[in-house]
Amino acid sequence: MGVDLAKSLDYSSFAVIDMEWTPEIKDFVYHLTGLDRIKGVDYPTITNLIIATIERLEAEDVKRGHAYDGPHLCMDASGLGAPIKDFLKERHVFQYGREIYPVVFTGGEAARYDHATHNYNISKTLIISNLLSLMQHRRFDYASDLETLPLLEQEIASFKRHLTPSGKNTFDAEIGSHDDLICAVAIPLIIGERKLAPGFR
Numbered sequence: 001m002g003v004d005l006a007k008s009l010d011y012s013s014f015a016v017i018d019m020e021w022t023p024e025i026k027d028f029v030y031h032l033t034g035l036d037r038i039k040g041v042d043y044p045t046i047t048n049l050i051i052a053t054i055e056r057l058e059a060e061d062v063k064r065g066h067a068y069d070g071p072h073l074c075m076d077a078s079g080l081g082a083p084i085k086d087f088l089k090e091r092h093v094f095q096y097g098r099e100i101y102p103v104v105f106t107g108g109e110a111a112r113y114d115h116a117t118h119n120y121n122i123s124k125t126l127i128i129s130n131l132l133s134l135m136q137h138r139r140f141d142y143a144s145d146l147e148t149l150p151l152l153e154q155e156i157a158s159f160k161r162h163l164t165p166s167g168k169n170t171f172d173a174e175i176g177s178h179d180d181l182i183c184a185v186a187i188p189l190i191i192g193e194r195k196l197a198p199g200f201r
Helices: 043-064 081-090 124-136 149-158 180-196
Strands: 002-004 011-022 027-039 073-076 100-106 111-114 119-123 140-142 159-163 169-173
Touching: 002 180, 011 043, 011 180, 027 149, 027 180, 043 073, 043 081, 073 081, 073 180, 081 100, 100 124, 100 180, 119 124, 119 180, 124 140, 124 180, 149 159, 149 180
Parallel strands: 002 073, 027 140, 073 100, 100 119
Antiparallel strands: 002 011, 011 027, 111 119, 159 169
């Protein structure tokens, strides 16, 4: 489950992604099965919504007889995400196969794990580049009946590559455009590739 958290006047977005090993390509493929966003909802309600969704996903996995691994939460831990991460850990929801992977957006093109905060500090350039690469190599797909799919496609189209004065490539949304849905989708994808898949890529 991917979560991009925002202030009360902006959207918080949620994505559900199945990570499936595909023998034909000898790699993982990611299926976006759920996507939604909400606005004007207080943070205790958002926290309860995350917990309820994780518990529902686990019940569905058990019903389908899947091996016990997850569901995992890959969340934006910047700003207001930090206290929500702490509150979720206090509720003891994430244990026995469930994990929280908190991601903090950074500048540049770096990715590292912070042993003090237990956050994954990853640049937005790497996060968005990873999504686009998975799409290009047909390792990411989505259910065609998702109501918010047109909004996600708009957000993807609004991201442009820019060259900084120092010569580095960055990705940024156009001024006035939202990026909450694309971040909710892209966060678990980067964790899937760099943490959950065998070996760090």
